[in-house]
Amino acid sequence: MAIRILRHINHKLITLCTISLLLFGCAKSVEVLTQFPEPLIEPLPLVIGIRYPIELTDFVHNEDPELAPEWTIKLGQANLRMFRALFKGMFIQTIEIDNATKDSEEAEPQTTTSLDAIIEPSLEEVEFSVPEQSGNQQFTVWLRYNILITTPEGKLITNWRITGYGQQDEGPMGMGDETAMRKAAVTALRDAAANIATTFSSVPNIKRTLLNPPNPFMKGTEIIAAP
């Protein structure tokens, strides 16, 4: 009788192990589609052209970490929504520039004549960790963007790298891995936006070129009389 019970328990254990392995091996996918708020700041008196490269708006991060299932995190739409809301609140006017004009000599001058600068954001790096890796209950997401800022003529003002970090507790009962990862990604996106909104004006090259441009009538401290 005891052997029969043990044999039965063994079968149950094998079944449980198989189910666990299947679950462990399941790939997980998240698409971040949240809306983002405009920043509550004084808009800078700049007219900015924004170019959203397709690599940013279609961004998908895929990673198969050790000790954890494979993850696919789709951030393309979230990138676009975040930057649109952010830049709309940061500048008095923004004009989206078609990617097609980037290498076109004909369309570019017409579009850019009234602009103070052109911004082209890109998402360079994504890292994340899940509880299986970190040993705590946190899902974390880390993003690194590059904000390329040029004059309308294409002269480099700055390549500004900024980061965003977000973490989300999975909760004692577990809110679902996908929900926790999505929330961590949203927090990271908001953090990146907050970083840009609050530090843009203090980036040296931006400050010098766009916010305090040298007065063409000034030369040192000597005032040159206008003709």
Place this chain on the structure above:
Amino acid sequence: MLLTSACMTTNIEEVKDGSTGILPEESIVILASNYHTGNPAEEDFVECVVDKVQSGRNKLNVHSADEFRDALFPWLEPRTTPQGIDGLPELLKRPGVSDRIEERAIRYIIWVAGDTERTSGGGSLSCGTAPPAIVCFGLTWWENLSAYEAAVWDMSEGISTGTISTSVNGTSVIPALILPVPFIARTQATACKGLSKQLKTFISSGTSLR
């Protein structure tokens, strides 16, 4: 399966630094504290406090935390939130911030920090199947500590009016002789109930209504 309650000890402390009070048309916002500065309370704990504070006796109007964070974006994000009450005047001076707070009639911001953790445990419980039943033998136990603190900021005065802290210690036990009989100490739920009740009293029973 029977579910019975286990022994718990609860401690609630209140430090009041200023007078409080709230008008019927005014609201409060309850936010998890910043993970840069402390240990933010779990999302479900904050939700529990919100539910309890806006219901029952002495209930208060609780404004949506998400809406408030969006309205003040980017000033209540982890990297920009005031690190303490000293940073509040700077926040209130930022363009548009005071207006957004007044539009929503937010009188107090409550920052909730803390967590629930297992402090000890032991024993052994084994279960197996003996068709048609599941049979368990043994005894397992664990001790949880739920410790939370709510800091109350008065937005009309730009000051801290005090803190309420609660700690609940409880031991859960599951003895099993064929059938397991769990005695679960629901420390987090008890902490939520205690903190919420004290918070309502703290805010409502003030002497000053502005």
